Amino acid sequence: MSVRYRPGPMALVAVPAIVLLTPDDAVALRAWELLDGLAGPTDVLQDLIRDGFATLPPFVLVDATGDGVRVLVRGDARAEVDTGQQTARWTGAGVSTWAERSFEQVTLVRVDARETAGDPLPLRAGVVRCGGFEYRPATGPPAAAERQPVPTEVIESVPAAGPAPIVQPAAAPAVAPAAAPAVAPVAERAVAPVAEPGPDLPPEPGCTPDLAQTRTDDPEDGFDHLFESTIMRSVEDAAIREVVEDAAALDGAAEPADPAGAAEPAEPSEPPEPAEPSEPVEQGEPDPARLGDHDGRTIMSGDLDALREQTPNTDPIPSGASTDPATTARLELSTGDVVVLDRDVVIGRRPEVERVQGGRVPTVVTVPSPQQDVSRTHLRIGRSGEQVLATDLHSMNGTLLVGADGITRNLDGGAPHPLADGDTLDIGDGVTLTLRMP
């Protein structure tokens, strides 16, 4: 992040990813206290409005703590945001609360409020006298392509998990009409405490009748209700589309676009509803962040139900069978220990077992190695049917196989090697293991 400010009469508060400009020093100092104490932008907003809107001073708040950047403007300060593709400009003049815009990616935020003096100065964190500032995110957000749902070629390469069916145009008629009421400003923003957009305000981009088209064209918009909420999907799940349709319908039913809903009390931790910009945003683009961020927990229920019917009941089949030493292969160690091969065995000076996906967790066998000649995790011995396989786990000093047939060789790291009855493995520091088959 970088902030460059021009000296002026107001107070600028900056910490990483959060910038606040206000003429009210008391507000600025309280914000600094909060931010310096690890509070987030929501805490600052709550503090700003603690005495209501009548006394709320003008301010500009830039919040880049999330994936994107949002900019709140109250009063006649003029904000300009460059997304790399277009520029949005607006002020908070004439708005009873403030005018807020969210952006997926931002290359520059510029705020000009009052007469400024002098050249721009850099600021990392702190409180300074300021008349205007420029803010650039430290590292650009992920490239646009990577923020899109999985590209087709990726889907094809991971067919089991591919979300391709979701975004097919066929889904559009079912999704769009049902979803539209839930995305309408009133229902979507039911937590808004006071914002009363004037009747003469221009319609918000993205909530216009071309909404359906937007949602169809930009699959991400159709799925932001899945964001942040963890949901389950079977790897084999190919029917997510109907889940989404159900979800949209449920959402529509559960959240009717009833203006009365807007009167519900505000969720304490929810940032208050922004008012509309008082003037049209130049080249106003549909703003994905405004198309709905309902958390979609209704959806997950349907998703889980669908999942229940789709997921095959596949219990793991334990490998290895008998534990009777008389009928099971075993390893005789030079240390005197005998290890039954009823499951895989990992041997070393202080062995670690890597990820085990299904099946039994290997036995670990620790061997002494005063010279530290044996690697911490040196060798794995396992079964494959009737065969016993030894794999050197890329040990530092290797594994020597002294065959019962008299031939001696080094095991290749990472390559399973079949063992015969009586074969002996030398892993260093005098430690050997001999295979005994029943």
Next chain:
Amino acid sequence: MEVVWGARTDRGLVRELNEDAYLTEPPVFLVADGMGGHRSGKTASAAVIEEFQAATAGRGDVQVTPEWVTERLGGANTRIRAGAGGGTTAVGVALVDRDELPYWLVFNIGDSRAYLHTGHELRQISVDHSVVQELVDAGQLTQDRARFHPERHIVTRAVGTPASPQPDFWLVPREPGDRMLLCSDGITSELGDADIAAALGRPDPAQRVAENLTALALRAGGRDNITCIVVDALPLGDPAGAAPDGDRDETRPRHRPDSLGVGR
């Protein structure tokens, strides 16, 4: 070897409910991140916690095995499916001995995570069961971009499905000075590895570390429920650490004339 621990859970700044749950009942530590509408996520994560709690409460001598863990998760699965439904992740660690040496037995199902900080490095032990992880495994996505992928919250395995829960397991040597972190994705979707490593690397008590991580995740947006458990392995009789520790030393290359065909 003694352990000390700290834990913290927070609803976050956006969610109405905290559907995360955790258990600190030695020898078992567990974080569950519930999902599903109409409070079912909350009951699902609670079911996992209760299953483990009932089997460990007041019994510090429980000998935990992978089979024991799978049974507990199976019990939770049955309860969830017979009850309110929903689903939950589960990531946990049990203090076990293997071959008379201390180990972390790590288990995971879903996209909550276990990290091990060994004093000089941070290792992510668990591997997510998620669509995004599959893309990473397939080479289609880099790990540092995964945090921003639109499908990052879709898990491919969980407790609460018709299939019996199949956790992945790891057995990691437990050494003095080790610091294990269990956390829900409310931490990992807000904080990168560098942030997590920095918080774990500070010489703070475990509870302070858990609180710091939670505060950082809140500050970064707090868009999901946040839960973390920090478990520190202390050297016996020396809580300050700095015990002699040869086990993390590197293996010494063997020096012998025919090492050309042996050394690697």
